Amino acid sequence: MQLSLRGLGVASIIFALACSTQGAPQQSGASTPASKGSSGPLAVVGGVEITEDDLDIRGELIRLEQEEYQLKSEALAEAIATKLIEQEAAKRGVSVEELEQTEINSKVKEPSDLQVEAFYEQQKARIRQPLEAVRPQVKELLANIQQRDLRMGFVDTLRESAEVRVLLDAPRLPVNLDGAPMKGPKDAPVTIVEFSDFQCPFCRRVQPTIDELQAKYGDKLRWSFKDLPLVSIHPEAQKAAEAARCAGDQDKFWEYRAKMFANNDINSALHTQTAEELALDQPKFQECLESGRYAEAVQADSEEAAAMGISGTPAFLINGVLLSGAQPLDAFEQVIDRELERAGK
Secondary structure (H helix, E strand, O other): OOOOOOOOOHHHHHHHHHOOOOOOOOOOOOOOOOOOOOOOOOEEEOOEEEOHHHHOOHHHHHHHHHHHHHHHHHHHHHHHHHHHHHHHHHHHOOOHHHHHHHHOHHHOOOOOHHHHHHHHHHHHHHHOOOHHHHHHHHHHHHHHHHHHHHHHHHHHHHHHOOOOOOOOOOOEOOOOOOOOOEEOOOOOOEEEEEEEOOOOHHHHHOHHHHHHHHHHHHHHEEEEEEEOOOOOOOOOHHHHHHHHHHHHOOOOHHHHHHHHHOOOOOOHHHHHHHHHHOOOOHHHHHHHHHHOOOHHHHHHHHHHHHHOOOOOOOEEEEOOEEEEOOOOHHHHHHHHHHHHHHOOO
16 A cells, blocks of 8 residues: 655544555545625526525535635645755756655655554554554555655755745635624734633643743734534533623633633532632622523624534634634644734734
């Protein structure tokens, strides 16, 4: 089996490895590109026009648009890498193959049995085959990962001294921030909107990354928070969202938010305890929480997220550019740095 890693993440390769002796997954059909909008009616029934707005598929179309951008972005990154390597080979007066052999392939070391076994132990639940059945493929995978990383490092070096302008722009999602909690200067060049769930473990996991971003970029960032409680799996998330808004009435939203993400077990007793710790006016806080004053506002945030095709948490809009999941620091930095470059900051 020949494994190619260009443009693929390790998770994709492991999936391919797991299927290597079980047959390739079958495709059920071709995907359809997202509609770019219609200038007229799509149908007329009894003299009544049906337009694209009547189809109630905006969220699905946005998801397809995001997937289209991601595919283009990955393909563009590979095309840029290929062009940089070709130009460097021409500069040195050698072929691309000779350059890649010198700078990349010759530096790949054969994975040891210990490395193969360690990797297998980490991934065996996903590989789902005995080690001896896949040992050659695992060894090849590790070598290919080395090759990919060396190539990426070499391309990064070439890019530092080259003039590269990326003109492909990500699709941007408009979001309503009226009444949403905000932190940071109004004139910050980058606004990040966080859709989150106080019971979501992934939302909790990304909080240190958020702290790092705010420490690194400072006044260049403005942060906003929107609620997306996944009540079917997190039954306490809705009330926690309402409680944080009630704390916001006493100018303690961000402090309450931090307390919620610092706790694994969210319940009614925690809200009373947190209100005490933050020195809130207890009767006022309890009246707000028990009245359900903010239930509709929390629901409105969830409906807005659904309309944009956002169904999981956490999700972030960085100047409208969607970044889904508890992403590592560098994933945020790539988008933020690009936005700062566009703003000339």
